[in-house]
């Protein structure tokens with residue numbers, strides 16, 4: 001629907017004609033990554049990574065190559081080296097409130113990242129899944145806004161901000177690559193059901209949208225603060241980078257811990273957490289847990305972390 005394309009274009013700083021509506025972010029990422037690189041090619045991914053991106057790269061026969069991040073996002077010097085050694089023509093990043101660690105690509109790293117990609121002749125896939133999941137401060141602009149060459153392809157989605165079953169998202173791409181992506185989407189599922197698009201337009205342009213964003217942001221801030229307080233109280237031996245947004249926290253377990261085992265013991269205590277292994281490309285990161293606050297209210301967090309502490313031991 002033109003109204004939905006215009007709305008996404010306005011949110012992301014794009015032209016309406018460069019926006020393709022998709023059934024959420026996952027389907028969008030699948031088409032984008034397949035459109036950029038033939039099976040067998042390497043694709044650089046900032047780690048820790050979203051497991052769904054790793055899984056879809058593998059299912060498309062692409063080879064995820066990890067590039068480490070720190071509190072400021074992906075590290076340009078490592079990126080440059082990774083492009084040079086692998087010859088990769090695509091990079092997958094989450095500059096805003098990355099899953100799983102909630103970090104943001106620092107303003108001073110945006111240009112070096114684009115320069116590295118330009119030098120390698122590579123596309124940058126920006127997974128902008130959490131644009132409206134800030135904890136109060138406004139989100140940084142999409143990486144698209146810094147890109148004058150059509151190098152950045154941005155994927156956005158309403159599923160996190162609205163509801164997981166409102167499976168509406170978009171791809172923004174400039175130039176011939178948009179036609180390749182649109183062609184693949186057509187092969188996969190033709191188009192997104194109009195009633196769902198109409199629901200999305202009604203929701204994001206309705207009078208309740210701004211209030212919804214404020215409520216969401218307050219809940220995420222309060223729950224994350226409760227989680228940090230509880231971690232300081234019950235798990236002081238574990239470290240993490242304070243999330244800048246989003247709904248998850250990436251917890252470093254004490255040396256020698258096995259994330260899979262802790263996850264199983266936590267489940268026996270009635271607490272569900274994610275093992276770090278799923279966010280690594282080599283399936284060797286067993287020293288982290290992903291703690292998610294989207295399904296727990298602030299007043300339950302202390303009890304949950306107390307139980308988790310028993311599982312960590």
Ligand SMILES: Cc1ncc(COP(=O)(O)O)c(C=O)c1O
Nearest residue numbers: 024025026050099127129157159
């Ligand atoms: C980083 C990231 N990207 C994309 C997606 C896919 O989201 P969607 O539900 O819009 O398909 C998710 C879902 O968890 C995610 O965490």
